[in-house]
Amino acid sequence: MEASDRDIIAGNAAYYWAFSTRDPDAMARLWSSSAQVTCIHPGWDMLVGYDAVMKSWRDILGNSQSPSIECRNARDFVAGDFGYVLCHEVLDEGVLIATNIFRREDGAWRMVHHQAGPAASALPGPPAPVSGSVH
Amino acid sequence: MEASDRDIIAGNAAYYWAFSTRDPDAMARLWSSSAQVTCIHPGWDMLVGYDAVMKSWRDILGNSQSPSIECRNARDFVAGDFGYVLCHEVLDEGVLIATNIFRREDGAWRMVHHQAGPAASALPGPPAPVSGSVH
Numbered sequence: 587m588e589a590s591d592r593d594i595i596a597g598n599a600a601y602y603w604a605f606s607t608r609d610p611d612a613m614a615r616l617w618s619s620s621a622q623v624t625c626i627h628p629g630w631d632m633l634v635g636y637d638a639v640m641k642s643w644r645d646i647l648g649n650s651q652s653p654s655i656e657c658r659n660a661r662d663f664v665a666g667d668f669g670y671v672l673c674h675e676v677l678d679e680g681v682l683i684a685t686n687i688f689r690r691e692d693g694a695w696r697m698v699h700h701q702a703g704p705a706a707s708a709l710p711g712p713p714a715p716v717s718g719s720v721h
Numbered sequence: 722m723e724a725s726d727r728d729i730i731a732g733n734a735a736y737y738w739a740f741s742t743r744d745p746d747a748m749a750r751l752w753s754s755s756a757q758v759t760c761i762h763p764g765w766d767m768l769v770g771y772d773a774v775m776k777s778w779r780d781i782l783g784n785s786q787s788p789s790i791e792c793r794n795a796r797d798f799v800a801g802d803f804g805y806v807l808c809h810e811v812l813d814e815g816v817l818i819a820t821n822i823f824r825r826e827d828g829a830w831r832m833v834h835h836q837a838g839p840a841a842s843a844l845p846g847p848p849a850p851v852s853g854s855v856h
Contacts, residue, residue, distance in 0.1 A: 666802075
């Protein structure tokens with residue numbers, strides 16, 4: 587694994603920005619459209635394929651009940667053109683923990699998979715995403 | 722992403738075999754020892770580094786209360802020497818859903834990350850791992 591990659595941390599931050607601003611177009615752009623993408627929303631089954639994942643985002647982001655979300659404690663793990671970011675997701679209802687997998691396509695990190703589930707507990711951490719790991 | 726890779730599905734099955742037989746040595750061998758590995762057990766915070774992840778496995782596998790586990794509906798997503806498997810984990814207490822990330826090292830798929838969390842519900846599926854996706 588390589589040294590911490592600011593670009594993948596930025597890609598991860600873009601995901602949470604699109605989520606928190608409920609911007610389905612931004613969300614659609616940051617996912618890979620060439621790869622088979624997958625997503626496991628909390629309490630959902632796995633979604634496979636760009637169309638299924640984008641439909642889920644349109645439903646979630648278009649729902650006025652969808653939660654606010656803030657990313658904390660992001661750490662990246664990169665090997666070549668593939669990498670993943672682990673982070674906490676702070677919502678009104680509690681804290682989740684996420685695995686976000688990215689693939690570098692034409693120089694840009696694009697999301698290929700997301701899973702979030704309950705974290706151990708509310709966790710302290712700086713409000714901005716932080717790149718922490720050096721491998 | 723490439724066509725379904727039987728070897729990564731076999732690597733994923735080896736993980737669940739080590740878990741279900743409570744074999745810490747087999748578990749230690751199938752994780753990458755050269756990469757910075759990470760793990761998010763259900764309800765735990767992220768663990769970073771081989772030593773921290775292996776300590777967690779010794780604790781879990783050495784606990785007589787640790788659950789039995791069965792992998793179902795495994796699907797793999799591979800790009801070069803990096804890939805991941807999504808699958809359901811059937812336990813006595815319910816069904817989890819997992820993201821397992823692997824890296825190919827000297828020709829063998831080694832685990833670099835695991836996250837499991839609650840699945841939507843009990844899910845039907847064949848008892849043996851099945852490679853399903855073609856990308």
